[in-house]
Amino acid sequence: MVICTFCKRRDAVYMRPYSGEKLCAKCFIGSIENKVRVTIAEYEMFQHDDKIMVAVSGGKDSVTLLHILAKLVEKFPKSSLCAVTVDEGIKGYREEALKFAVKNCRKLNVEHTITSFKDLFGVKLDELVKTIQKTRTDDTRGLTPCAYCGVLRRRALNVAAREAGVDKLATAHNLDDETQTILLNLLHGDALRIARVNPVLAESHPKLVQRVKPLCEVPEKEIAFYAYQRRIKFQSVPCPYASTALRSDIRLFLNRMEEKHAGIKFTLFKSVEKIKPALEQAVAETKLRECKFCGEPTVGDVCKVCQILQTLNIIG
Amino acid sequence: MVICTFCKRRDAVYMRPYSGEKLCAKCFIGSIENKVRVTIAEYEMFQHDDKIMVAVSGGKDSVTLLHILAKLVEKFPKSSLCAVTVDEGIKGYREEALKFAVKNCRKLNVEHTITSFKDLFGVKLDELVKTIQKTRTDDTRGLTPCAYCGVLRRRALNVAAREAGVDKLATAHNLDDETQTILLNLLHGDALRIARVNPVLAESHPKLVQRVKPLCEVPEKEIAFYAYQRRIKFQSVPCPYASTALRSDIRLFLNRMEEKHAGIKFTLFKSVEKIKPALEQAVAETKLRECKFCGEPTVGDVCKVCQILQTLNIIG
Numbered sequence: 044m045v046i047c048t049f050c051k052r053r054d055a056v057y058m059r060p061y062s063g064e065k066l067c068a069k070c071f072i073g074s075i076e077n078k079v080r081v082t083i084a085e086y087e088m089f090q091h092d093d094k095i096m097v098a099v100s101g102g103k104d105s106v107t108l109l110h111i112l113a114k115l116v117e118k119f120p121k122s123s124l125c126a127v128t129v130d131e132g133i134k135g136y137r138e139e140a141l142k143f144a145v146k147n148c149r150k151l152n153v154e155h156t157i158t159s160f161k162d163l164f165g166v167k168l169d170e171l172v173k174t175i176q177k178t179r180t181d182d183t184r185g186l187t188p189c190a191y192c193g194v195l196r197r198r199a200l201n202v203a204a205r206e207a208g209v210d211k212l213a214t215a216h217n218l219d220d221e222t223q224t225i226l227l228n229l230l231h232g233d234a235l236r237i238a239r240v241n242p243v244l245a246e247s248h249p250k251l252v253q254r255v256k257p258l259c260e261v262p263e264k265e266i267a268f269y270a271y272q273r274r275i276k277f278q279s280v281p282c283p284y285a286s287t288a289l290r291s292d293i294r295l296f297l298n299r300m301e302e303k304h305a306g307i308k309f310t311l312f313k314s315v316e317k318i319k320p321a322l323e324q325a326v327a328e329t330k331l332r333e334c335k336f337c338g339e340p341t342v343g344d345v346c347k348v349c350q351i352l353q354t355l356n357i358i359g
Numbered sequence: 360m361v362i363c364t365f366c367k368r369r370d371a372v373y374m375r376p377y378s379g380e381k382l383c384a385k386c387f388i389g390s391i392e393n394k395v396r397v398t399i400a401e402y403e404m405f406q407h408d409d410k411i412m413v414a415v416s417g418g419k420d421s422v423t424l425l426h427i428l429a430k431l432v433e434k435f436p437k438s439s440l441c442a443v444t445v446d447e448g449i450k451g452y453r454e455e456a457l458k459f460a461v462k463n464c465r466k467l468n469v470e471h472t473i474t475s476f477k478d479l480f481g482v483k484l485d486e487l488v489k490t491i492q493k494t495r496t497d498d499t500r501g502l503t504p505c506a507y508c509g510v511l512r513r514r515a516l517n518v519a520a521r522e523a524g525v526d527k528l529a530t531a532h533n534l535d536d537e538t539q540t541i542l543l544n545l546l547h548g549d550a551l552r553i554a555r556v557n558p559v560l561a562e563s564h565p566k567l568v569q570r571v572k573p574l575c576e577v578p579e580k581e582i583a584f585y586a587y588q589r590r591i592k593f594q595s596v597p598c599p600y601a602s603t604a605l606r607s608d609i610r611l612f613l614n615r616m617e618e619k620h621a622g623i624k625f626t627l628f629k630s631v632e633k634i635k636p637a638l639e640q641a642v643a644e645t646k647l648r649e650c651k652f653c654g655e656p657t658v659g660d661v662c663k664v665c666q667i668l669q670t671l672n673i674i675g
Binding site for chain 1: 620627
């Protein structure tokens, strides 16, 4: 057996190609929690007395984030943790994920809010998908379920966080998500959106709760191994609508690159951090206003949520 | 047979996936020349009375560029065209490429200068490669032949252009080169270098001749087909040192993406054009000085060329 590089006592169970470290289960778990702590400090994600809400879908990443933050928050008696799950209305998928979210929150004694597309927007995602498939106007062609679900989910999370009166909304985007999104934005012709792939998304409007991504520097593979080692239970069935062809191609490419050139995802992530200030300056000029229909912060007259709902004749 | 979408008379020989056009040989040739004309106008690459030097390696892209520019320049009686070839000193490779460069220039009646690493830097690339393989200090580890050859070649081209008193130095970088370089810079952790992947590289020092890339919006595949249709002769053996593993992986990825999502290279290229102004502002602050050894423009005290030659004990 190979001995752990850290403790030099226990057997190694994980080999980290980009650092050469060989880690035992205990040191691996410690290294991930430490990495998250360092990321939080580096990007100044939290204050010692922050009320933090975690967006918990019930999947591997978000449940893991909940477990790690629950551990970290213990050390800050003035801080607090709660969770929110958005029920998009996806039959045969969301019900089970919800159960995992509920179970994990209960186990960790974390207050848990559930919000739904149906309550907030009067429509389930399943219904939206059907309507869009039926109508197929020029406005909706090319709109993938992920595209509008994302818009509505971000809104739902922000509303929940605002109503709970929290200071920060933590999402579980990992290093793979972030690097994929960087390339996706570039290949979609939307390079300026890279400015939004941010460990901390600064509130530019009083109605927007600050979003933070404490797992943004942890590779997906290591989150999975962490969850496995800590026997964390989560939903592992993928969403039935998940089908962004381009993103899976990019995921494949980045995984292959990482295999050949260990550490390349992290390099890409840090590389983009370097140009972020310049990009942020470029997008800073777009001041947010309030949507004339729903009053939520938006760039134009009408927010994206209302645009989607209008297109589908769900609202006037 | 399928009829040409353009002239609606001749048989189509080329199908352009990203536009759906099916083109006959004549219309295809015209479309490439027109594309180059549009690129030149869009980025204001040339004045009507410019003295233009083309960097001709003897390969497909540079020889094609020479042919296209020779045609375009005919219409501007006050402009002129000449060519330069850099002999890096690569045995069994450069000699043949040089022959193609000479032949094409002669055929087009274009004045042709040949410059060499040996004359300029006192050393051939073959010798440099051997020295680096022998020494392998911390400074030279990880330096690929392409890396230092690129630095020396750019210097050689600039010196040749300056000595010839031309206004512009045209290089044959195509859409594939440029998009690969964009991703390469990102994955290398050097995102700010994207600012230099520019159709027009503005002179920021009186000793630097302005560089332009008239083929930057033409896919490599179409340049090859253009050369084939016009029966242009070029060197097709790849350089024996060409071995940038990461670049070939990126090339493969982009080619696969282009096959699945036609036009994605162009989208990526244009996407980055959008963030260029922000990046350029960020790098604009680095003022160029003159190298204390050779007097050529550089960011620091000592230029990269002198750094390379010093590391290898070729100069003091």
